[in-house]
Amino acid sequence: MAATQKVRELRKKIALSCRIIGKMGVTKGAFGHVSARIPGTDRILIKSKGPNEAALEFASEKDIITIDLEGKVLEAGEGLDAPHETAMHLAVYKARPEIASVIHTHPDWVVILTACGKPLLPIYGAYNPPSMRLLLQGIPLYPRSVTIIDEELGKDFMRAMGDKKACLLLGHGMTTAGESVEDATLISLNLFELARMNYLAYAVGEPRQIPDEDIQEYQRRWEKGVRAKKSPSGEHSDWRYYARLLEK
Secondary structure, eight states: OOHHHHHHHHHHHHHHHHHHHHHTTSSOTTOOEEEEEOTTSSEEEEEOBSTTOOOGGGOOGGGEEEEETTOOEEEOOTTOBOOTTHHHHHHHHHHOTTOOEEEEEOOHHHHHHHHTTOOOOOOOSTTOHHHHHHHHHOOOEEOOOSOOOSHHHHHHHHHHHTTOSEEEETTTEEEEEESSHHHHHHHHHHHHHHHHHHHHHHHHSOOOOOOHHHHHHHHHHHHHOOOOOBOTTSOBHHHHHHHHHTTO
């Protein structure tokens, strides 16, 4: 596939990710953004902001602009610019070359739980093993509630996120990082569900984590390897499911 075609496909994928997380309620309106590294380059595709932007739920290819690793806009339609929090995405890409996609969103559940000092707990296993695994791998909290708008704050944020797949931001939202747009999107959706279920549990009473023996059992299963959920083409079945939801 020609390089220009690959970039076009990546732009489509970013727009689709935006629509999925908007449709699923992970974020509202224009709050949040999805980005991806163009393989083999120092350029990034990112959901734009500006007077002509569309909300994530309605994002299309024209809403995705091109920037470099310093945040300079290289290609953008009229009325479109880089998000104020581009520095957060760039901080992740610069610190972690294995990361291909970064997503920042503002889930209600995360904002409320972090504002109230309520930690995420492993309250389920079989209900959604991927989100429990994400929690057990570690989900740090960035202890400030400011937008990450410059390199200094980006580095400060990365001191909290480190090498983890996700990081909560106090009274703000969450940021996820994956090896592909699909990967980062599914991490966002699983973390959203983990936060939602924790919120409901706290609302009912005092949530309890599942037995240690169950956690250890899942860890043994993960060490042995989990059932593949990717098709021969590399497409993840959960990604395909959420994409199909948009067609309903």
